Amino acid sequence: MAWFNVSKAPKGETTEKKVAMPEGLWIKCNNCGEIIYKKEVVRNLNVCPKCNYHFRISAQERIGLLTDKGTFVEYDAGMEASDPLNFKDSKRYKDRVKDAQKSSGLKDAFISGEGSVSGINVMLGVFDFSFMGGSMGSVVGEKATRTIEKGIEKGFPVIIVSSSGGARMQEGILSLMQMAKTSAALARLRDARLPFISVLTDPTTGGVTASFAMLGDIIIAEPKALICFAGPRVIEQTIKQKLPEGFQRSEYLLEHGMVDMIVERKDMKETISKMLSMLTQQNS
Numbered sequence: 001m002a003w004f005n006v007s008k009a010p011k012g013e014t015t016e017k018k019v020a021m022p023e024g025l026w027i028k029c030n031n032c033g034e035i036i037y038k039k040e041v042v043r044n045l046n047v048c049p050k051c052n053y054h055f056r057i058s059a060q061e062r063i064g065l066l067t068d069k070g071t072f073v074e075y076d077a078g079m080e081a082s083d084p085l086n087f088k089d090s091k092r093y094k095d096r097v098k099d100a101q102k103s104s105g106l107k108d109a110f111i112s113g114e115g116s117v118s119g120i121n122v123m124l125g126v127f128d129f130s131f132m133g134g135s136m137g138s139v140v141g142e143k144a145t146r147t148i149e150k151g152i153e154k155g156f157p158v159i160i161v162s163s164s165g166g167a168r169m170q171e172g173i174l175s176l177m178q179m180a181k182t183s184a185a186l187a188r189l190r191d192a193r194l195p196f197i198s199v200l201t202d203p204t205t206g207g208v209t210a211s212f213a214m215l216g217d218i219i220i221a222e223p224k225a226l227i228c229f230a231g232p233r234v235i236e237q238t239i240k241q242k243l244p245e246g247f248q249r250s251e252y253l254l255e256h257g258m259v260d261m262i263v264e265r266k267d268m269k270e271t272i273s274k275m276l277s278m279l280t281q282q283n284s
Contacts, residue, residue, distance in 0.1 A: 029053050031224065045265045054222045054265055056202060059111040059128035062161055066269050067124065072115035076146060080107050081139045085172055093170040096132065104131045108139040109164070112147040114156070118273035120280065123151040125160040129203075133165035136208055140168075141178025144212065148185040152192045157276055161199040162213045166206015166229075179211035186215050195279035197272060200227050200250070200259065214258070218275050220268070221250035221259045 027038045031053035041048065045065065046055040057065075063072050080097070087093040101107060109131035115124055125147040127134040136144075144160060151158040167175040189196055198216025202225035209229050213219075221227060228248040236243055246252045253259045263271045 027055075030055075047265055052223060052264070054202065054224065056129050056163065058130060059106070059126040059161075062126045063111065063113075063115070063124065065265065066159070066161070066272065067115035067117060068119065072113055072124070074111060074113040075150065076112060076143050078107065079139050079143060081137055081171075083170075084174065085170075087170045087172070089170075096170065100131045104128065106131050108137070108143075109134045110136075110140040110143045112143045114150070114154075117159070117269060117276060120273065120276045121154070121156050122276070123147045123154070123156045123158045125158075127161060127163040127208075129163040129165075132168065134163045134208075135165050135168035135175075136178050137168035137171045137175050138178065141175075141181055144178075144182050145185045148182070148189050148196075151194055152189055155192075155194065157195045157197065157280065158189060159197045159199065159272065160212065161201060162204040162208050163201045164204060164206070164208040164213075166208055166210075176207060179207050182212040183215060186212055190217075195276070197275060199268070199272075200225055202226050203228075205229065205231060216260075217279065218261075219259045220271065220275075221253065221262050222268075223250055223262055223264060225250045227253055227259070 025038055026035050027041055028035050029048040029051060031048060032051035034048070034050045036048065036050065041055065046057050046061070047053065048055070083093045083097075085093075106128055109128050110125060111128065112123070112125040115122060125144050127140075147160070148158050150156075167179070169175065186196055195217045196215065198213050198219045200213060200219065200221040202222065204213050204225065204227045206229060209227060226248055227250060230238075232243050232248055244252070250259060250262050254262055261271070
């Protein structure tokens with residue numbers, strides 16, 4: 001006599017239930033390849049706790065980390081790109097901009113405004129790589145220039161945080177003109193004896209590197225950031241040679257005198273605050 005009855009599942013059916021696993025719980029580090037609990041990465045300011053790799057973050061997150069709470073006021077928020085060249089490759093440029101606006105929630109790749117860093121008033125501009133790779137078109141160049149000019153008008157130091165693939169090729173020569181325009185504005189800032197701090201994050205490349213990003217009175221880089229004009233793959237394919245390990249990364253550029261310091265994200269606000277205090281005292 002059996003103590004219990006065992007009911008058999010019909011053939012072709014299974015009694016096992018799959019547990020639904022919410023998406024986005026885990027993230028893979030691009031540097032060390034470790035699979036990490038995403039909340040742990042977020043708590044660590046979007047830095048890998050295993051290898052210290054600095055993940056890319058949005059412009060809004062960057063502004064929140066650098067400025068005193070509640071002090072940032074955005075300028076020129078409604079500025080949008082036009083398409084005077086009627087450019088089209090596999091897709092119309094206008095459509096690419098609309099898609100980027102929809103996916104990122106931004107009007108373009110640059111947020112600028114006024115805020116304070118540890119009580120010191122500054123003009124701040126920040127790239128957002130999620131908008132067309134942070135590429136610099138007419139809007140980005142104009143907003144960066146206005147940020148610098150507003151710094152001159154108000155007598156504030158200027159900080160720009162770069163994260164860009166370079167010039168926006170869909171705008172052709174109009175994009176390349178922004179390199180000269182922003183650099184000329186920085187010359188006027190220098191004449192006004194006001195400091196410019198350039199913060200380079202991963203990646204800072206192309207026309208942005210070849211213009212204002214490398215013109216800072218102090219140039220600060222995040223660890224392991226790619227900083228270059230032409231990328232390593234382009235150079236290797238051109239010269240048919242293997243490049244040195246870590247070539248064009250922050251540490252390599254620091255060793256060769258191209259940047260002044262490498263600062264981790266958790267220390268960035270404090271470091272900038274100290275630099276601003278030193279530079280503004282010298283100019284007073």
